[in-house]
Amino acid sequence: MPFRHLFVLIALLAALTPLAGAQSGGSDAARTAARFEGMRAKPEALLAFLSDMPKGADLHDHADGAVYAEDMLAWAIADGACYTPATLALIEPCAGGDVPLAYGLGKDPNLSAEIVRALSMQTFASRTESGHDHFFNTFGKFGAVNARHPDRILAAATSDAARSRVQYLELMTAVDIGAARDAAKAVAVAHPFEPANFDADDAALDAAFAKIVPAAIAHARALEAERLAALRCASAQPDRGCLVMVRYIQSVIRVDDPASVFAQTRLAFALANDSRSGFVAINYVAPEDAPVAVRDYVLHMRIIAYFHKKYPRAAIALHAGELTPAFVKPAALADHIRQAIEVAGATRIGHGVDVLGERDAAGLLREMASKHVLVEIALTSNDQILNVRGKAHPLPAYLAAGVPVALVTDDAGVSRSDLTHEFLRATLTYGFTYPQLKTFARNSVAYGFLPRTEKAAMERELERAFTAFEHEQALLQ
Numbered sequence: 322m323p324f325r326h327l328f329v330l331i332a333l334l335a336a337l338t339p340l341a342g343a344q345s346g347g348s349d350a351a352r353t354a355a356r357f358e359g360m361r362a363k364p365e366a367l368l369a370f371l372s373d374m375p376k377g378a379d380l381h382d383h384a385d386g387a388v389y390a391e392d393m394l395a396w397a398i399a400d401g402a403c404y405t406p407a408t409l410a411l412i413e414p415c416a417g418g419d420v421p422l423a424y425g426l427g428k429d430p431n432l433s434a435e436i437v438r439a440l441s442m443q444t445f446a447s448r449t450e451s452g453h454d455h456f457f458n459t460f461g462k463f464g465a466v467n468a469r470h471p472d473r474i475l476a477a478a479t480s481d482a483a484r485s486r487v488q489y490l491e492l493m494t495a496v497d498i499g500a501a502r503d504a505a506k507a508v509a510v511a512h513p514f515e516p517a518n519f520d521a522d523d524a525a526l527d528a529a530f531a532k533i534v535p536a537a538i539a540h541a542r543a544l545e546a547e548r549l550a551a552l553r554c555a556s557a558q559p560d561r562g563c564l565v566m567v568r569y570i571q572s573v574i575r576v577d578d579p580a581s582v583f584a585q586t587r588l589a590f591a592l593a594n595d596s597r598s599g600f601v602a603i604n605y606v607a608p609e610d611a612p613v614a615v616r617d618y619v620l621h622m623r624i625i626a627y628f629h630k631k632y633p634r635a636a637i638a639l640h641a642g643e644l645t646p647a648f649v650k651p652a653a654l655a656d657h658i659r660q661a662i663e664v665a666g667a668t669r670i671g672h673g674v675d676v677l678g679e680r681d682a683a684g685l686l687r688e689m690a691s692k693h694v695l696v697e698i699a700l701t702s703n704d705q706i707l708n709v710r711g712k713a714h715p716l717p718a719y720l721a722a723g724v725p726v727a728l729v730t731d732d733a734g735v736s737r738s739d740l741t742h743e744f745l746r747a748t749l750t751y752g753f754t755y756p757q758l759k760t761f762a763r764n765s766v767a768y769g770f771l772p773r774t775e776k777a778a779m780e781r782e783l784e785r786a787f788t789a790f791e792h793e794q795a796l797l798q
């Protein structure tokens with residue numbers, strides 16, 4: 322009888338429903354949160370917990386800065402590369418005055434460790450060079466190796482993200498920037514850049530860009546195939562990085578001259594507007610406090626707004642407010658974040674450290690909250706580059722204002738950090754609860770630049786991962 326079947330089914334379901342939560346007075350999530358509270362005074366236990374915790378996405382990760390110096394040094398040795406004794410920069414191909422790595426490492430047992438320190442913030446102590454300068458100078462010291470192995474850089478960044486239980490990664494990289502720079506130079510002869518006439522500047526690039534954009538999309542696709550090959554994703558033993566979904570953000574070098582920035586921005590938008598490229602957004606990189614970046618900031622925001630109208634599918638994330646009064650004059654502190662949002666149309670802000678120094682900071686925070694502009698918080702990077710940490714950091718102010726926040730790595734390799742340690746630092750510094758950390762992780766996926774259906778799948782995956790993680794944690798009690 323159907324009725325009887327139904328009754329049996331209900332009885333069966335009731336028997337199978339886990340009652341553990343009811344018996345212990347809480348769900349797995351509540352018990353996990355309680356377990357987390359019990360670990361506050363035990364950083365080692367906290368680290369193990371946070372290593373296993375699903376973290377969603379890393380939304381602010383420079384591919385070049387993500388890789389550990391040891392990996393780059395190993396590639397350079399295998400390449401037969403050299404180094405410059407005065408700076409410990411890795412050089413490929415070797416030139417006059419450089420020393421072959423194999424020779425130097427054979428003679429000096431400390432050289433390997435010294436190179437790792439030169440190429441990262443490992444044990445950095447400011448003597449003649451500031452943290453800011455040492456950090457940014459590392460990029461020039463490993464740039465030659467990275468340029469030879471872009472596939473390995475992306476693969477290593479992806480694999481490292483997977484180790485931190487990141488399921489979705491937006492990697493900043495730069496495809497064919499040289500072609501955009503060359504095009505800007507070539508047209509400058511007949512058409513000097515006119516800041517007041519973007520239409521003319523844009524038209525002057527048309528002929529060159531008819532070739533540059535399809536080539537850049539092809540290069541981006543080829544590079545992605547090489548990344549997957551480097552991770553052995555089609556093999557029987559794929560790297561853990563194959564589990565991470567990756568999209569790219571094209572970087573524009575903001576310390577170039579205006580014509581170059583204009584051409585680079587056009588390329589970035591064209592790439593991010595085309596779903597075949599794997600790119601979803603644009604960002605501006607290089608020190609925001611550099612004299613050229615400060616001088617041209619308003620122009621840059623206008624350039625971004627101009628191209629966004631032409632390429633509306635490309636999203637905009639911007640480094641803005643990665644500043645303190647120690648690095649720039651007060652005028653530059655007044656409105657970088659506001660301009661990034663109101664002029665350029667950025668929907669995510671990288672760092673935003675000087676927000677409380679902006680004109681009408683309270684109004685700006687309200688605007689970010691109401692417009693759902695997420696701020697990407699990189700605590701270790703801000704400490705190392707800007708010397709801002711603890712109570713001096715605006716993270717609590719963002720949260721109090723209801724601005725969405727995600728924790729990010731910025732340059733994990735250079736910083737000698739990873740997303741797990743960013744979660745640990747946030748917890749130890751600000752006393753966040755487990756539910757707050759879950760909000761950071763959920764935000765990171767919700768504010769990613771994936772199309773709606775893919776994002777929904779990512780969000781479901783994160784919730785499944787939380788459920789499994791919390792069930793394991795509840796069993797450990």
Ligand SMILES: [Zn+2]
Binds near residue numbers: 381671
């Ligand atoms: Zn950054």
